[in-house]
Amino acid sequence: MSATPPGTARLRVESATIGYDKRIISEHLSVAIPDESFTVVVGPNACGKSTLLRSLSRLRKPSAGQVVLDGADINSYKTKEVARRVGLLPQTSIAPDGITVADLVARGRYPHQGFIRQWTGDDEQAVLRAMRQTSVADLSGRLVDELSGGQRQRVWVAMALAQHTDIMLLDEPTTFLDITHQIELMELFTDLHHAGHTLVAVLHDLNHAARYGTHLIAMKDGAVVAEGSPDEVVTAELVEEVFGLRCLVVPDPVAGSPQVVPLGRERTPRRSADKVDVESARNG
Amino acid sequence: MNTHIPPVDFGRRMLVLRRRRIAVRLQWRSVVVCAVLAVVIAGAAVLALMTGSYALGPGQVLAALTGRETGIVHDIVVEWRLPRVAAALMFGAALGVSGAVFQSLLRNPLADPGIVGFSQGSYTGALIVILVVNGSYAQLVGGALLGGMVTAVAVYVLAYRRGVQGFRLIIVGIGVSAMLGSLNTWLILKADLDQAMSAAAWGVGSLNGVSWNQVAIGGACIAGLLLLAGVLGRPMRQLELGDDAAASQGVRVSPARLGLILVGVALTATVTAASGPIAFISLVAPQIGRRLTRTAGITLAPAAFVGALLCLVSDYLAQHIAPTPLPVGIITVILGGGYLGYLLFTEARRRL
Numbered sequence: 001m002s003a004t005p006p007g008t009a010r011l012r013v014e015s016a017t018i019g020y021d022k023r024i025i026s027e028h029l030s031v032a033i034p035d036e037s038f039t040v041v042v043g044p045n046a047c048g049k050s051t052l053l054r055s056l057s058r059l060r061k062p063s064a065g066q067v068v069l070d071g072a073d074i075n076s077y078k079t080k081e082v083a084r085r086v087g088l089l090p091q092t093s094i095a096p097d098g099i100t101v102a103d104l105v106a107r108g109r110y111p112h113q114g115f116i117r118q119w120t121g122d123d124e125q126a127v128l129r130a131m132r133q134t135s136v137a138d139l140s141g142r143l144v145d146e147l148s149g150g151q152r153q154r155v156w157v158a159m160a161l162a163q164h165t166d167i168m169l170l171d172e173p174t175t176f177l178d179i180t181h182q183i184e185l186m187e188l189f190t191d192l193h194h195a196g197h198t199l200v201a202v203l204h205d206l207n208h209a210a211r212y213g214t215h216l217i218a219m220k221d222g223a224v225v226a227e228g229s230p231d232e233v234v235t236a237e238l239v240e241e242v243f244g245l246r247c248l249v250v251p252d253p254v255a256g257s258p259q260v261v262p263l264g265r266e267r268t269p270r271r272s273a274d275k276v277d278v279e280s281a282r283n284g
Numbered sequence: 285m286n287t288h289i290p291p292v293d294f295g296r297r298m299l300v301l302r303r304r305r306i307a308v309r310l311q312w313r314s315v316v317v318c319a320v321l322a323v324v325i326a327g328a329a330v331l332a333l334m335t336g337s338y339a340l341g342p343g344q345v346l347a348a349l350t351g352r353e354t355g356i357v358h359d360i361v362v363e364w365r366l367p368r369v370a371a372a373l374m375f376g377a378a379l380g381v382s383g384a385v386f387q388s389l390l391r392n393p394l395a396d397p398g399i400v401g402f403s404q405g406s407y408t409g410a411l412i413v414i415l416v417v418n419g420s421y422a423q424l425v426g427g428a429l430l431g432g433m434v435t436a437v438a439v440y441v442l443a444y445r446r447g448v449q450g451f452r453l454i455i456v457g458i459g460v461s462a463m464l465g466s467l468n469t470w471l472i473l474k475a476d477l478d479q480a481m482s483a484a485a486w487g488v489g490s491l492n493g494v495s496w497n498q499v500a501i502g503g504a505c506i507a508g509l510l511l512l513a514g515v516l517g518r519p520m521r522q523l524e525l526g527d528d529a530a531a532s533q534g535v536r537v538s539p540a541r542l543g544l545i546l547v548g549v550a551l552t553a554t555v556t557a558a559s560g561p562i563a564f565i566s567l568v569a570p571q572i573g574r575r576l577t578r579t580a581g582i583t584l585a586p587a588a589f590v591g592a593l594l595c596l597v598s599d600y601l602a603q604h605i606a607p608t609p610l611p612v613g614i615i616t617v618i619l620g621g622g623y624l625g626y627l628l629f630t631e632a633r634r635r636l
Contacts, residue, residue: 080534083533090526091528096581104525
């Protein structure tokens with residue numbers, strides 16, 4: 001899937017050391033985001049995946065090495081220039097009291113605006129398009145406080161979309177949503193990917209990663225353990241190595257992508273597992 | 285305006301101005317509210333210029349202002365009463381914007397330069413200049429600025445624990461404010477009687493005896509600072525979305541926040557240097573402005589207009605309701621105290 005050679009990717013990390021204060025999370029980390037991919041970063045808690053995303057979005061500067069965007073160190077750009085190329089859906093954002101959907105989405109236009117150029121025709125069109133793509137156009141005039149969790153997250157996605165960047169980073173976008181809204185959002189991201197965006201998401205759900213991602217990066221203890229297509233990365237051996245979880249990997253009956261079924265403690269299936277030979281998997 | 289693009293429904297009526305390189309979007313309601321406030325302010329200003337031991341009619345006031353009146357009426361309006369009215373308007377606007385900046389940055393309606401100790405700190409700086417150095421007005425302004433800044437840094441450092449969380453900063457600020465209050469009392473007690481009298485009267489916040497000189501210096505500072513606040517208002521709006529969102533949208537978070545804090549402290553300190561700490565306007569004005577305009581988050585212009593009006597009206601009441609003129613600070617304390625109690629009550633119920 002990834003046709004881009006790692007050395008030429010638009011966005012990549014080159015032997016970077018990233019950490020907080022004196023605590024180093026990653027050392028000599030090199031990661032390339034294949035152009036036009038839907039890359040998903042997976043790994044256990046505190047493996048450095050969110051830190052990786054923060055450095056890709058310039059929120060955290062590596063203490064050694066560099067993050068390269070379009071051939072130059074990301075820190076050599078003006079802040080607004082980076083914001084016109086790379087967008088971010090942060091893990092937590094705050095909606096100001098009494099803000100309406102369109103008002104919030106319009107805030108995403110900031111990097112394209114100046115002190116006296118605050119609302120051009122381009123801004124208007126970008127906001128309309130972003131709201132249509134995320135199906136929140138009908139909510140346009142509503143207060144954000146009144147929306148459901150799933151609607152609200154779509155509004156935040158619309159804000160990031162209005163920023164009009166080729167590359168979008170998504171930090172655990174589905175974490176606080178119920179399963180229906182999770183799937184809805186993942187399909188929205190797939191649409192955006194097909195529309196030409198390069199997406200990088202940090203996800204907890206391996207099955208979502210395998211089903212929707214085109215390129216997976218598995219991290220553990222701040223280092224990349226494996227990367228490649230979902231079929232290459234999501235294997236029983238790798239899941240055990242990265243997460244310490246014994247599991248079966250079976251084809252997803254709907255999408256055909258690899259699906260992780262945890263083995264857990266010894267137990268007999270409630271219904272005889274006729275398609276999968278659980279016993280032999282446990283033993284071998 | 286382009287007509288072929290369907291306009292975005294913001295849920296509120298918007299005023300879009302586009303001409304050449306200018307493209308601005310304003311809320312109709314904010315524009316109307318600010319315009320109405322401006323008219324009310326103008327009326328209140330004329331009333332304040334009319335009232336006094338030598339009562340004047342509105343015609344006389346307008347004639348004096350436009351230079352068609354000379355002699356005693358001109359002196360009363362332009363030389364005696366106008367500096368006070370101008371001071372009330374400018375200082376009120378400065379306090380309103382200062383409060384708006386802090387309430388937006390800390391996302392808390394309690395975040396007020398008066399409550400978290402910055403105006404007490406400015407007062408301490410000014411007291412030291414008056415009582416110890418016996419300095420000039422310029423030195424007084426410098427002392428108040430320095431005092432406010434040092435207090436802001438101290439509160440920030442004391443509240444710092446892996447970043448600064450709004451509510452902790454406010455609690456620490458209230459503590460620092462109380463300590464500075466006792467320091468100020470001690471400084472006044474140590475001083476000789478004449479100095480102590482003037483310092484204490486000034487400490488309540490008063491526009492009595494404001495001169496054109498002070499208005500000019502203070503006004504120039506405030507005008508510059510308000511302009512800066514206006515430029516920083518856009519990053520401030522983005523910061524309300526959270527630091528990560530703001531940064532990813534191209535805001536340089538640390539410089540923007542530092543700039544806003546400096547502007548906010550400087551506005552309060554400038555007012556404090558000229559008139560002493562006028563309490564509560566910075567606390568109340570941004571919230572009244574927000575409720576009137578129904579904007580998302582705190583906006584600067586309505587806070588400035590409401591602050592100016594509040595300060596002018598409070599000063600008018602202070603001068604004319606009691607047999608002897610009171611300091612304006614007493615009126616604002618009376619007006620704002622009840623509101624503060626209500627706020628503390630609701631905040632505590634929400635957080636604890």
